[in-house]
Amino acid sequence: MNNDKNVTSTVGHFIDGKTVADTARTQPVFNPATGQSTTSVALASKATVEDAIASAEKAYPAWRNTPPLKRARVMSRLKTLLEDNADRIAQLITAEHGKVLADAHGELQRGIENVEYASYAPQLLKGEHSRNVGPGIDSWSEFQALGVTAGITPFNFPAMVPLWMWPMAVACGNTFVLKPSERDPSSTLLIAQLALEAGLPPGVLNVVNGDKVTVDTLLQDPRVKAVSFVGSTPIAEYIYAEGCKHGKRVQALGGAKNHAIVMPDADIDNAVKALMGAAYGSCGERCMAIPLVVAIGDETADKVIESLKVEIARMKVGPGTDNGNDMGPLITRQHFEKVKGYVDAGVAEGATLVVDGRGMKVPGHEDGYFLGASLFDNVKPGMKIYQEEIFGPVLGVVRAGNLQEAMKLIDDHEYGNGTCIFTRDGEAARYFTDHIQVGMVGVNVPLPVPVAYHSFGGWKRSLFGDLHAYGPDAVRFYTKRKTITQRWPSAGVREGTVFSFPSSK
Incomplete structure (x- = not known):
């Protein structure tokens, strides 16, 4: 009661x-x-x-x-x-x-x-x-x-x-x-x-x-x-x-654990702005959210992280009734504690916490379930924050050497809901969309949710x-x-009994 x-x-x-x-x-x-x-x-x-x-x-x-x-x-x-x-x-x-x-x-x-x-x-x-x-x-x-x-x-x-x-x-x-x-x-x-x-x-x-x-x-x-x-x-x-x-x-x-690949030739500014909405929109409580970025090469990863830090600093977090805010609270106190626990686990497992959202306070809403945007670097397969669906405003950056290595990370994961690639290379994009083992794929589109006259669904688990x-x-x-198969014989035309399987021969 x-x-x-x-x-x-x-x-x-x-x-x-x-x-x-x-x-x-x-x-x-x-x-x-x-x-x-x-x-x-x-x-x-x-x-x-x-x-x-x-x-x-x-x-x-x-x-x-x-x-x-x-x-x-x-x-x-x-x-x-x-x-x-x-x-x-x-x-x-x-x-x-x-x-x-x-x-x-x-x-x-x-x-x-x-x-x-x-x-x-x-x-x-x-x-x-x-x-x-x-x-x-x-x-x-x-x-x-x-x-x-x-x-x-x-x-x-x-x-x-x-x-x-x-x-x-x-x-x-x-x-x-x-x-x-x-x-x-x-x-x-x-x-x-x-x-x-x-x-x-x-x-x-x-x-x-x-x-x-x-x-x-x-x-x-x-x-x-x-x-x-x-x-x-x-x-x-x-x-x-x-x-x-x-x-x-x-x-x-x-569930899902959607990866976004950022290629070295990508428009980094455009990619980062797209990733911000995909990772932190709706406080990350989306099955099509992007919680993992696979950056190809250290130079790409460094650029992505620096740009993400700038964009996160500009974010406005507060009650959803104020449309001036970019992100509201998590759904319940229990879920707030669960997501916060994932940030704790990421630190404990050795990922680099670049931006810590755990101390977020919203004036006048001290009892609300607000968690700021968190950003990790050096996330690796096997870590809890890599393997499990967090369903919160936590984004991890994984560093990979090339596209094939990045695609193997995605294909090896138990989930196959959504993924995307940011690139200017049509050949890379075509190879990615053709071979990746995921149900919904975006090219320079971070949330490839099909429109109503297509169908929505992932692969694997x-x-x-x-x-x-x-x-x-x-x-x-x-x-x-x-x-239904229906026959109306013509008047006066009758066939004898047929014991063979019916065919059109």
């Missing part, structure tokens, strides 16, 4: 188009900039999650049979409502996550683009047709909905990542149960309410806040046909194994499952192909 005397309200669940309390178990939701809680979130019981699944199952037959164009029009209306309420949604994100408002708006915009893509469902769901594959025989494919689907989403993008999932799922004719992060649930709930206002029938989208009880219920209930997840690799692996064990289709996107998130892969993930 939550006994925080500062808490004035509780964020509930959204089931069958109505807000549901279920406040037997709650936990506080904190404003990271102040360290204070003015809201709590209800943690769903197993029975409440089952109610949400039942609501989705009840809504499924009618929604599945709703023409795709009508489903698409709901997405079009939702896009408009999201744009009209962008300020309100961004303020909720900043209040509970801590990221600066401009970043919250950017997150929402990328989510809106996925809603727009989902509005193309009538075109995306068209199958293939072949006439006369045999005498008087036609064959075609259809993409049919799965049924009740579910999504489990992380704290770092409370608006965008859910919008990767459920808009396309419901545009394809499925119904959906969403479990957002219990750390920053309010924007997700508001968006669900806007979907109802846009015309999504009650029960098509349900939101249940919760913990492992909620997750395990979704994974084990046979009525749920598919689960999509974004989060850390250990949890992604658990989600994938447990979901598959119960016969579900699963895509589980895990950054993704469990065959299909990536959103874009064309989402259509395939949330549908199953059915192939």
Whole structure:
């Protein structure tokens, strides 16, 4: 139970188009900039999650049979409502996550683009047709909905990542149960309410806040046909194994440790400015953040470090509500201590701490979870800060002798989510993009996050499952192909019994 005397309200669940309390178990939701809680979130019981699944199952037959164009029009209306309420949604994100408002708006915009893509469902769901594959025989494919689907989403993008999932799922004719992060649930709930206002029938989208009880219920209930997840690799692996064990289709996107290579011929000023945003934007709490720079040659490394020091000194750190700030706080006190511990570990393991962000104090926000930008030099494979996903404002520089050595570092790492190279050499860039064993690659682009009409996903231990998130892969993930072969013999034409396997010979 939550006994925080500062808490004035509780964020509930959204089931069958109505807000549901279920406040037997709650936990506080904190404003990271102040360290204070003015809201709590209800943690769903197993029975409440089952109610949400039942609501989705009840809504499924009618929604599945709703023409795709009508489903698409709901997405079009939702896009408009999201744009009209962008300020309100961004303020909720900043209040509970801590990221600066401009970043919250950017997150929402990328989510809106996925809603727009989902509005193309009538075109995306068209199958293939072949006439006369045999005498008087036609064959075609259809993409049919799965049924009740579910999504489990992380704290770092409370608006965008859910919008990767459920808009396309419901545009394809499925119904959906969403479990957002219990750390920053309010924007997700508001968006669900806007979907109802846009015309999504009650029960098509349900939101249940919760913990492992909620997750395990979704994974084990046979009525749920598919689960999509974004989060850390250990949890992604658990989600994938447990979901598959119960016969579900699963895509589980895990962690990352993205390397950026800086070649000697790179535009260093441009590269450093790009790396600053990629490393420290959103306080480093992004699976596509750049926590490692592999500089080719000592001269390149020295230039990069000196330029980074200058840019870090110019950074403004403070509450996300002030758009004059470049970086806000970390999400929770626990995560603050964890990231700070990584800086301690880097020092202990022998990396050179060039800029120390551990002493950051923001006047008037002494209880906030603020950690300044930290920069390490001489980071080496095997160090904790090299191997593990930090998810905080900590950037390490690794020195390498040539491109092949740098690429081997990347290929040998267990994660393969994103990477990039800064160079003016087209041959080097082409070689890198062609051979690197990573799912998303940038050339002079530090955060190569695909747009809505491509798909997002890494390789190796950054993704469990065959299909990536959103874009064309989402259509395939949330549908199953059915192939129909049909014959209408001509009047008066009859064949005898045939025992051989059918062919078009």
